[in-house]
Amino acid sequence: MTEKPSGAEPPPPPPPRWFQRLDRWLRASPLGLGWTRGRDMELMHRSMGFAALGFLTLVPVLVLVAAAEPDSGQGFARWLGQAIGVTRESQTQVEKLFGVPDTALQRTTAFGLAALAVFGLTFGSALQTGYEKVWDLPTARWHTMWRHVVFLALLVLAVLGFTNTPSPDGPVVGPLVVVVLDVIGTFLFFWIAQRLLLGGRVRWSALLPGAAATTIGLLGLRGFSQLVFSPLIASSAVTYGPFGTVLVVQSWLVGxxxxxxxxxxxxxxxxxGRVFRRLKDSDES
Known part of the structure; x- marks a missing residue:
């Protein structure tokens, strides 16, 4: 019989039973399952990659496309300010950073446009990988890369639609109609984008809750941005100059x-959860 070495600490006592039951209940709850799956798919790391790719590869494409707007080259900057929900002072800083002259398209070469398109396709590939992790699907084959082209075209059309949404007259009715149209457009975009990037491997009905949750989440992020990011843009622009605006926009993209x-x-x-309840009801019947 071996003796315990002197100075060895005894093992810690097990947690109380009520704590163990609470831990099991939390792990099995929707919040616990979401936390576990989000940690497994490295949600925060993917979100930071989303922000980096969006700023470096996607934003230049959208800025250049928005420069084709007949009125001015500030289309994307206006839309970005509206999406963040910034004040007029912060909107000015965003337009200074992302605004481009009307002659930007004339000065851009065919090689430059091709390079921007290739960089933009990288963003679609990263988003597809994230969706595949969410649904535990294998990586799509190389011949499905045409879906990234369609996704990029769909995204460009969506941004152009958001930047050119007509606003009816009226101090209340006009903004309300614009918000409703933006919500419907955002929902349809993410519903179609999931189906497209996943290669049709998930049914439309299964993707509908995700599109709705994304739309609601973006509305909540806009409200949060009005309270946090909008004043940060104004203060950071004074402290750090244009670089401060970049940092705030990058943080918003992480969100x-x-x-x-x-x-x-x-x-x-x-x-x-819906499938589990359906199977449970069928077993009981």
């Missing part, structure tokens, strides 16, 4: 990444 991937994850959990 967008959390909402986009997190909304898809919420949709997956809602779909799994």
């Amino acid at each position: 967008v990444g959390v909402v986009v991937y997190g909304g898809a994850l919420v949709g997956r959990l809602a779909h799994d």
Whole structure:
């Protein structure tokens, strides 16, 4: 019989039973499942990658496309300011950073346009990988890369639609109609984008909760941005100059990444819960 070495500490006592039951209940709850799956798919790391790719590869494409607007080259900057929900002072800083002259398209070469398109396709590939992780699907084959082209075209059309949404007259009716149209357009975009990037491997009905959760999350992010990011843009622009605006916009893009991937994850959990209840009811009957 071996003796315990002197100075060895006894093992810690097990937690109380009520704590163990609470831990099991939390792990089995929707919040616990979401936390576990979000950690497994590295939600925060993917969101930071979403922000980096969006700023480096996607934003230049959208800025250049928005420069084709007949009125001015500030289309994307205006839309970005509206999406963040900034004040007029902060909107000025965003337009200074992302505004381009009307002659930008004439000065851009064909090689430059091709390079921007290739960089933009990288963003679609990263978003597809995140959706595949959410649904536990294998990586799509190389011949499905045409879907990234369609997704980029769909995204460009969506941004152009948001930047050119007509606003009816009226101090209340006009903004309300614009918000409703933006909500419907955002929902349809993410519903179609999930189906497109996943290659049709998930049914439309299963993707609907994820599109709804993403839309609601973006609305909540806009309200949060009005309270946090909008004053930060104004103060950071004074302290750090244009670089301060870049930091705030980059932080906002991280939040967008959390909402986009997190909304898809919420949709997956809602779909799994619905399937589980359906199987449970069939077994009881």
